[in-house]
Amino acid sequence: MDPRLRRKECAVADDDMRPGERAIDWSEVKDASLEFIGEIRTPWMSRAECPRQGMLDGPICEVRVFERWRDALQDIDQFPRLEILYWLHQARRDLVLQCARHDTTPRGTFSLRSPVRPNPIGLSCVSLERREGTTLFVRGLDCLNGTPLLDIKPERALFETPAARIR
Ligand code: SAM
Numbered sequence: 001m002d003p004r005l006r007r008k009e010c011a012v013a014d015d016d017m018r019p020g021e022r023a024i025d026w027s028e029v030k031d032a033s034l035e036f037i038g039e040i041r042t043p044w045m046s047r048a049e050c051p052r053q054g055m056l057d058g059p060i061c062e063v064r065v066f067e068r069w070r071d072a073l074q075d076i077d078q079f080p081r082l083e084i085l086y087w088l089h090q091a092r093r094d095l096v097l098q099c100a101r102h103d104t105t106p107r108g109t110f111s112l113r114s115p116v117r118p119n120p121i122g123l124s125c126v127s128l129e130r131r132e133g134t135t136l137f138v139r140g141l142d143c144l145n146g147t148p149l150l151d152i153k154p155e156r157a158l159f160e161t162p163a164a165r166i167r
Helices: 067-073
Strands: 038-041 060-065 081-087 095-099 106-108 121-132 135-139 147-154
Touching: 060 067, 060 121, 060 147, 081 135
Parallel strands: none
Antiparallel strands: 038 060, 038 147, 060 135, 081 121, 081 147, 095 106, 121 135
């Protein structure tokens, strides 16, 4: 993982907490050995502009896969829907209780789909509109422009029929 993206070095103020929220002392936070495989281009430059959850009728966004992973995209065009995993790199990571947007009741982090979590992984189901080389044009994302890409998988539902179990 790019050490430049560690939370401590992100532009997140330590005092950006709402009443009732609780953080833990997590000074020993370590990075896992994840590899960013690309970058996502969206129309959204700030978190406030992003949709809460992506919609399949949302704007087309670009999932740009780094050249070294080109061959891993072979056959991807067969799938109309994909699951995209991404690293919500501007999120703080130390809240155990937090208030959802427009809600004053603190809730446990794992009961929310908030970007604020120990490992800020986002997951969206998107429609694949087209592919050009190593760029996938998709609808259904909700992340900031420049969000690092972690993984791409065919939509899980396509693997749940008996005929598909061999995949
Ligand atoms: N769809 C994903 C999920 O369910 O795992 C993410 C949902 S999360 C609620 C989406 C929100 O995360 C956006 O509305 C925006 O406020 C925030 N966000 C988007 N990109 C981000 C990034 N790169 N770093 C931190 N926060 C981000």
